[in-house]
Amino acid sequence: MAFEIRISGTDVSFPCEAGQNILGAALKAGIEMPYSCRKGVCGNCAGRVAKGAVACPASEAAEPGQHLFCQCLPVSSIEIVPAAWHRIDPATRKTFRARVYRHTLAAEDVSIVQLRMPPGRRAKFKAGQYLQVLLPDGSRRSYSMASPPHESDMVQLHIRHVEGGQFTRVVRHLTAGDVLQVELPFGNFELREASDTPLVCVAGGTGFAPVKSLLDDMAKKGIRRPVTLIWGARHRAGMYMLPAVQRWQSKLPGFSFIPVLEDRLDARALDGFHGRVDDALRAHCPTLEGHEVYCCGAPPMVAAVKNACIRERGLDPLHFFSDVFVPGPASS
Numbered sequence: 001m002a003f004e005i006r007i008s009g010t011d012v013s014f015p016c017e018a019g020q021n022i023l024g025a026a027l028k029a030g031i032e033m034p035y036s037c038r039k040g041v042c043g044n045c046a047g048r049v050a051k052g053a054v055a056c057p058a059s060e061a062a063e064p065g066q067h068l069f070c071q072c073l074p075v076s077s078i079e080i081v082p083a084a085w086h087r088i089d090p091a092t093r094k095t096f097r098a099r100v101y102r103h104t105l106a107a108e109d110v111s112i113v114q115l116r117m118p119p120g121r122r123a124k125f126k127a128g129q130y131l132q133v134l135l136p137d138g139s140r141r142s143y144s145m146a147s148p149p150h151e152s153d154m155v156q157l158h159i160r161h162v163e164g165g166q167f168t169r170v171v172r173h174l175t176a177g178d179v180l181q182v183e184l185p186f187g188n189f190e191l192r193e194a195s196d197t198p199l200v201c202v203a204g205g206t207g208f209a210p211v212k213s214l215l216d217d218m219a220k221k222g223i224r225r226p227v228t229l230i231w232g233a234r235h236r237a238g239m240y241m242l243p244a245v246q247r248w249q250s251k252l253p254g255f256s257f258i259p260v261l262e263d264r265l266d267a268r269a270l271d272g273f274h275g276r277v278d279d280a281l282r283a284h285c286p287t288l289e290g291h292e293v294y295c296c297g298a299p300p301m302v303a304a305v306k307n308a309c310i311r312e313r314g315l316d317p318l319h320f321f322s323d324v325f326v327p328g329p330a331s332s
Helices: 022-028 166-171 204-221 243-250 262-269 275-285 299-312
Strands: 004-009 013-017 044-049 080-083 094-105 110-116 130-134 138-145 154-160 180-188 199-204 227-233 256-261 292-298 319-323
Touching: 004 022, 004 094, 013 022, 080 292, 094 138, 138 154, 138 204, 138 256, 154 204, 199 204, 199 275, 199 299, 204 243, 204 292, 227 243, 227 275, 256 262, 256 275, 275 299, 292 299, 299 319
Parallel strands: 004 080, 199 227, 199 292, 227 256, 292 319
Antiparallel strands: 004 013, 044 080, 094 110, 094 180, 110 154, 130 138, 130 180
16 A cells, blocks of 8 residues: 655655655655665654654654654655755666776775776766665665766775675775676765855765765866865874875865864874864864855764754754765665
C-alpha cells in the first residue's frame, strides 16, 4: 500500500510505499530535500509533519517538533514541511566502471584514489557532491569527490582507513588498473552561487575533500567571495594536502586559512590554532551574521560547529550546510 506525501503549501505530491522512508520516496520521485548521512545522525533532513501520522524514532539530531525524514515511515497520507526542496532528474545519476589511475598514501591513514572514467564518458556532478562505490556483496560506501566538476574525466577520492573496515581492506590493496563500480552524483552539499556573502568552510580530517572541490570550483569560475578555511586534524600529517591551500591563497582574493591541530607543537609549527575546530571558529569569528558556513566531518564535530555558529555567533540556520561522514554501508 502506498501513501501520498504532499509538500505543504504546494500541489506537489509523491507516493511512498510501505516500509519506505519519506526521504527515499522523495528522491525516487525526483524531489530532493536537504540530506547527508541518511542514517539518522546528521539531522540535515529534519522537517515538520503538518498533517497525518508517521512512525519515527526519537532523535537528538532533530529539533523539537521536527522529524528526520530519512527515518520516518508514514502510517497515513501526510503533509510535510521540509527545510527546502527542489526537483531533480533521477536519470542524471549514472553508474560507471571506473579504473584506478593512481593510488597514493597521503597520510598514514588516508588514501588518495584517482579514478578515470571509461573512454568517452564524463562524470557530471556539482562541486561538493559525493559518489557511492558499489561492492560485490551489494553494499555501498559513500565518498565525496575532491576534484572539481571541470575535471570530469577523472574523480579524486580521499579515503580514511577505518580499522576493521570491509572497504578499507580493499582500498589498501588498490593498484592502477583495478576497477571499481561507482554511481553518482549524490547529495546537495553545494555552493549557493547566487549569494555573495562571506564563506566559512570547516573541515575535519578527510572532510577536506568536498571543501577542496568547492574551492577549486570557485577558483576556476573566478568567484570572488571572502573565504575562511578552518581545517582540523590530530597531527601535522593530517594536513595532507597543504599545496592545494597554497594555490587558493594565490587564486582566491580574501582567502584565509586556519590550521587547527590537537598536537600543541604541530599547531605552533604551522602557526595554527591548538585545540578543536569549534573553538577555533569561536576565536576567529566573533559574528557570523550575513555569512554562509559549509561544514564537513564526523557527526560530533559537525554538531559542535553548528551549535557554535547558530547559537553563539548569530548564523542564520538556513545558511549552515553540512556533509556528515558516517562510516559503514550507505543507503542507495
